[in-house]
Structure formats: C-alpha cells, structure tokens
Amino acid sequence: MTTTTPTSPAPAPTTPTPNAMAQLSSNFDTFLQLLTTQLKNQDPTSPMDSNQFTQQLVQFSQVEQQINTNDNLKTLIGQGASQAGTFASAYLGKKVSVTNGNASLSGGSAIWTYNLDTAASTTALSITDANGRTVYNAPGETGSGQHAFSWNGKDNNGNALADGTYKLTVTAQTSDGTTVTSSVASAGVVGQIDLTGSSPKLVVGNMELGMSDIAGISN
Numbered sequence: 676m677t678t679t680t681p682t683s684p685a686p687a688p689t690t691p692t693p694n695a696m697a698q699l700s701s702n703f704d705t706f707l708q709l710l711t712t713q714l715k716n717q718d719p720t721s722p723m724d725s726n727q728f729t730q731q732l733v734q735f736s737q738v739e740q741q742i743n744t745n746d747n748l749k750t751l752i753g754q755g756a757s758q759a760g761t762f763a764s765a766y767l768g769k770k771v772s773v774t775n776g777n778a779s780l781s782g783g784s785a786i787w788t789y790n791l792d793t794a795a796s797t798t799a800l801s802i803t804d805a806n807g808r809t810v811y812n813a814p815g816e817t818g819s820g821q822h823a824f825s826w827n828g829k830d831n832n833g834n835a836l837a838d839g840t841y842k843l844t845v846t847a848q849t850s851d852g853t854t855v856t857s858s859v860a861s862a863g864v865v866g867q868i869d870l871t872g873s874s875p876k877l878v879v880g881n882m883e884l885g886m887s888d889i890a891g892i893s894n
Contacts, residue, residue, distance in 0.1 A: 766865045768866075770894070771890075772860055772862045773863075773888055774860045776842040777841070778861035778863075779840060779861075783835065784826070784828065787824045788860050789824060789858065789859045791847055793849070794849075794855075795849055798817050799845070800843060801843070802826060803842050805839055810830045810831075810836060811826065811829075826841075838880075840881060843861075845859055865879055874886070
C-alpha cells in the first residue's frame with residue numbers, strides 16, 4: 676500500500692486577527708487527524724518518513740509563537756497609550772511654551788514673542804494659516820533681544836479670520852544682507868487633553884499640540 680505524508684493546511688496569516696488562534700487550532704486538529712489516519716494505514720514494510728510531519732509540527736509551533744508575540748505587543752502598545760494619556764493629564768491647567776511658531780487665535784487675539792540674536796536693519800513678520808496660506812504681513816522690531824507681537828486676527832485687507840492655529844515666521848537681515856538668527860515662541864494654558872488619536876494631544880485654546888511640541892511648562 677502506498678502512503679503519503681499529510682500536507683499541512685495553508686499557514687495562518689502573519690497578521691493576527693481576533694480568531695487567529697482559533698483558526699490555527701482548527702487547522703492543527705485537522706492535520707493531526709490526517710496524520711493519525713495515515714499512520715494507522717501505512718505499509719509496515721514502507722513506513723512513512725517522520726522528518727516531513729515533524730517539520731510541519733515545528734511550523735505550527737512557530738506560527739503559534741508569532742500570534743502570541745503579536746498579541747503581547749498589542750497589549751504593550753495599549754498599556755503605553757494608557758500611560759501616555761495619564762502623563763499628558765498632568766499638563767492640564769499648566770502654562771506651556773511652544774517654539775514651533777504656532778499660536779492659537781481665539782477671540783480676535785494671538786500673541787507671540789520673537790527673539791533676534793543681533794540688531795537688524797529690516798525685520799519682516801509673516802503669518803500663515805493651518806493650510807500654509809499667508810494671511811498677514813507686517814514689519815517687525817529690529818533691535819536685538821526679545822520682542823512681543825500681538826495680532827488682532829485680521830488679514831492685510833482688514834478681514835477678521837476664523838479662530839484656529841496660525842504660525843508666525845520672522846525674517847531679519849542686516850544692512851549687508853546677512854541673515855539675523857531669530858526664534859519664535861508662544862504660550863498658553865492647557866485646557867483639555869484629546870485622547871481620540873493614536874497619541875494624546877494637548878489643547879491650548881484652538882490649538883492642538885503633541886508632547887514633543889512643548890518647550891517649557893509652568894504653573
């Protein structure tokens with residue numbers, strides 16, 4: 676009697692699904708039933724080669740380990756997200772400083788500070804909206820050091836713009852055209868934590884900030 680080594684079912688998908696382990700268990704049970712049947716009916720003078728089904732058993736074990744590993748990773752990621760939310764909640768009610776140029780326009784007011792490393796002959800201030808569109812231009816202070824800039828939320832035509840996140844860019848030069856190094860900052864109180872995304876966001880006015888956007892914190 677001619678015997679053949681049972682062929683294992685198609686490997687389980689590498690990306691675990693909620694029933695991945697159940698599917699693997701079902702496939703493994705089917706494989707064992709086929710293997711047992713063939714072992715019972717094999718030709719004693721020509722026994723089956725055990726190497727093949729041993730390799731298949733090893734493959735099942737490897738797939739099971741991968742599913743368990745992925746499930747454990749998902750658990751760790753979930754725990755990390757929970758811890759990040761807990762950590763972010765410590766910012767509630769705190770005043771934070773932001774140095775990416777963004778500020779919140781709320782109620783017709785947005786405030787920045789900008790610093791010039793050295794005195795400049797010309798300084799240009801430019802404000803862009805969340806889509807990168809320039810909405811306001813004005814000359815700035817030229818002295819070295821820190822300067823405050825308050826914007827009333829109107830464009831150069833006097834139109835009031837919607838509340839939201841706006842970015843201030845400062846460009847300064849000396850009389851010989853040398854660029855003066857500048858930096859821009861804003862500040863506000865964290866009034867809410869947004870946990871709907873993959874990572875928590877700090878809400879300051881109408882502006883959402885990632886944890887990496889925070890340059891400083893104070894009471």
